[in-house]
Amino acid sequence: MLDKVLLKKYSTPHVKVYVIPQGEIIKHIGVQFVGGRHFLVDPKIPDGEVWIAKELMTSQEGLYFLYHELYEMNKMADGMKYDDAHTLANRVEGKARNEHKDDIDRLIDLEKKRYEDRIIEKSHFNGTLALHQDNKLHHQHHREINRNKMNRDKRRKDIHSLTISR
Numbered sequence: 650m651l652d653k654v655l656l657k658k659y660s661t662p663h664v665k666v667y668v669i670p671q672g673e674i675i676k677h678i679g680v681q682f683v684g685g686r687h688f689l690v691d692p693k694i695p696d697g698e699v700w701i702a703k704e705l706m707t708s709q710e711g712l713y714f715l716y717h718e719l720y721e722m723n724k725m726a727d728g729m730k731y732d733d734a735h736t737l738a739n740r741v742e743g744k745a746r747n748e749h750k751d752d753i754d755r756l757i758d759l760e761k762k763r764y765e766d767r768i769i770e771k772s773h774f775n776g777t778l779a780l781h782q783d784n785k786l787h788h789q790h791h792r793e794i795n796r797n798k799m800n801r802d803k804r805r806k807d808i809h810s811l812t813i814s815r
Contacts, residue, residue: 651677654703659715661761663768664697664722666715671702685714689725712753717742719760726767 651673659666674682678693685701688694699718705711717738724734745756 653700656701656706659757659761661765664699664719664761664764666699666701668701668703668706668711671704674700674702684711685718687718687722689722690731709750709753712757713742713746716745716753716757716760719757719764723760723763723767726764 651669653667653669656666656668671682671684674686678686678691682702684705685699686694687699688696694700699715699722701711701715701718705714720741721731721734721738724737725731729737741756745753749756
């Protein structure tokens with residue numbers, strides 16, 4: 650059993666950020682682990698989880714790794730391949746280190762919000778999480794469901810009134 654500690658400050662309803670001793674992570678997922686990882690990259694990490702080495706979270710260094718992982722996760726959730734998402738995450742992490750040192754918490758919050766905004770609701774049809782790229786699509790989806798439901802209810806009333814009047 651891994652010694653996972655939830656970082657509530659950096660977690661959301663759909664993404665849980667854990668710190669785990671690096672040695673335990675390496676034993677669990679392999680030696681390729683360096684600082685941080687998320688569920689879209691490694692199948693051994695449970696859905697919706699981001700793991701950061703506990704040793705890094707004692708300084709601001711861990712926040713840069715977390716920002717990198719969240720940014721990369723969002724890009725991959727947009728459909729980008731890992732190599733491309735990782736390259737972009739390295740760039741924005743570097744820019745954060747050089748130009749936005751005082752804004753790292755704000756940048757992390759933006760990435761958390763970006764991921765949460767993708768997951769709007771549970772699907773009405775099969776209970777899986779429905780991913781919507783933006784709220785317009787989400788609201789359009791609900792308008793269509795409500796319109797279909799109203800039409801179905803109207804047809805039922807019409808059929809019911811026909812059977813009674815006969």
